[in-house]
Amino acid sequence: MKKMLIVYQLRAREFDNALLLKTIFENNGYIVSIKNDADTFCLFEKFDFIIWPCMYDNNQFDTLSYRFNSCGVPSISMRYEQIFTKHDEDTGVMAPKGKAQDIPTMNWGIADYNYCKMNGVPDKNLSVTGFITLDYLRPEFSGFWYNRDDIADRYNLSKDKKWLLFISSFALADNVEVAKTLYTYQEGEDAISISDLNTRSRKEILEWLENLILDDKSYNIIYRPHPAEKSDINLFSDLKKKYPNNFHVIPELNIKQWILTTDIITTWVSTSITECYVAKKHCLVLRPEPYPQKYDIVLYKDGKFITNYDEFKLEIENSSKQKDFKENFPISSDILNRYYDISDTPTYLRIVNEVEKHINDNPENEINRAQWLIKRWKYLIFKGYILKIYLKRIYQFTHKNFHFSIRDARLRKKYAIQTWEDEAVNKAFNKNDEENKLKKLKSMVNMYGNIK
Template sequence: MVDFLITYEHKARELENICLLKVELERRGYRVDIMHTQDLNRLRYLFAKKPKVILTHALYDNEDYYYHVNAIAGNILKVVNLQWEQVLSKEAYKKGFHNPKQKAALATHICWGKETFERLITSGVEHCVITGAIQMDFLKNKFEEYYYKKEEIMKMYNIRDKSIILYISSFTLANVSEDFKENLKKRTNYDIDELSEIMINTKIETLRWIEEILKKDTEKTIVYRPHPNESCDKDLERLENEYKNFRVIKDLSVKQWIKVAEKIFTWMSTSIVEVYFANKSCYVLRPQEHNENLDAVIYKDSKIIDNYNEFEETLTSEKSDKFPINESEIFKYYQIDNSKYSYEKICDLLEEVLTTNKYDLPSSEVKYRIHPKAIITPIVKSTIIRFRITKKTPIIRKNKKISNWLNLFWEARAKQEKDMAHSEEINTITEKIKIILEKENEKRD
């Protein structure tokens, strides 16, 4: 058995944070495993290595509870939701999809700040705990040595220009299929057509602005940082192929790129808060008018750049402008406690979850029998991968339905594998964190 199993969805967004939890919990004497939600070797956690506590990346309803809890660990009463999406739009708050319901509401939910805490409590969630945002711990002085230096990054990615300009993207709906949109509408009861159209138009115009800069300034490299849920497309590929000083890079955390960038731009990404806590300046590009109800709430009354000339001026200006979003909006959703790190607060809570029954889910309401599907599905998918079964496999290709399914499976699998961390990657991150924490402990002693 393991004491804690921490699952994740996007390594760029979550891996550093959960590695920090792993290191601290192991320092306290607990056994901790990390697993991607789509890891097909998950059956060991149903049987041989059943965790005592499971930590999920999201938990909204019974469907989430099944896939993120039951299908991984079976019947378990100690469930903690790290919920990596806490800053939403007015419309999303109104629809209420992000308020945990059904079995999901019975888990323990980590809150970064007071606004999320009050929203969940008001919606009927009992176990909510404000810890602050663990990702912001990495932007405190203690973790300064964790990051690669600018020279190291430039060598790693063969960036030869003098400056790195970072664009933090969040165009998650700009190039998704109609089927995806329809499924999202059904699941969330959220009409995304308007937001999708705004994203498409904004992305087109933003890339046009960027291309104008690429033509004029060959001494700056623009790093386009996609959202973890954003797919690369022909427009980005064309720019990367035509301009040596344009790069689309998903590797490493957004915090790492914030640290080494001279100028930072975004549209609606909540990573702007990480820019703020990194004490860097940032600019909000809005070439298309945005619907306030669809905007992330922290962008309320923000200062925006809505024309190309001003965008170009910021790239050549040496002055540091006032931060574009209001501090008061940030602090509503991100609690700052200088007396204790968020990762320490979360680990304190996890110890309490493990060693007491205070946060246990009621067994009568979450009683679960292992569904055969939870066992069969990973076995079937593992077999397909092991034997490279595709739509061209002789025994398969005559069956159109199975061929189509296999085609979609391999496309999805390719994306998933890019988001899965190998053990070497996890070890590299945890070792860097261990060194930092050991130095901190030596100072205290």
């Protein structure tokens, strides 16, 4: 049997998708492994095909390929980020470059297909498959998700209160260094101002959420931080202490789980508004300050935004009364349909067909194995990846078992120590979560036959 590897980056964003593909491919006779790109590697394990989370440039090609592709087998990219700013689209900065253009790439919609093609990716390496994460919102997956009671018990949430979800996108709040990397352009735009906008907007939205609690104690506020957002800041700690029964910061679980379970959904600039649209759940877009159009996500062009607390409170009170879902949705369905190809054929089946096409027809991907192995070992040794990963594992072990913790703020920020600690603490839950979800998916495959 052929062996396949699926590599993922962010658990909350990608892991459920990897589990679905694993289930389908195993039902088709493959042996499938799933590994995280940040905390593991494959020294000697061999695969016949690899699915990457994304592939942007030579550096990422080398980093992923030399760590996981032990003998240079063919691969394909899921390209997990395909919704960008107007500036990103105009400059082509987020398109695959260099060796990454040689990796077949799956596009969510015609917009990204054209974007990649215009920026040099060969047409033969592009295919529109749709976005697999939206498959989980299809009716046949209704039994996959935890119910409200399960989540309430897990996170100590009141079952009787109204659940209000805020989907955060404040990755750059108090994070000037990352902002400088993303927003330093030839036009001389001030990267610090983008980080400051994140910081100010988050502060004001948190004030709105606090005011809502003060006005009405019947709300459970669930703040879902962005994966790159620091979740141990004082702003969160203070609110959790003041309102332990009303304010919760929860980074775990797939965002679709929260969208399907909560009563009211709000966001600032998250692309997860697409999941709200497909799930037919209304979403309020909170914008205390205008976002520079040049740097705004393209989905939000000409959107309907809430700009002050009084308007926010009124919209929440009226949210249950709105009749026409599409008419009241804050962003354009025409724009959404250009970026997401939503078809009667599930994306996971389109991905399976695309992957098997490349597995069965890849004469161009033949490489000199000996040459590849020499380059690979030189890269792993000189970059020190093996040592770095084992140091991370040692730290997580000592943190979980002996409560050791790095206190230095600079180190915690540089190495995302909070994420390491969360992974260690949640390891048992994540393992149980994985087993439960695989069991459900396998049952669905047995019942529906690849869930067609």
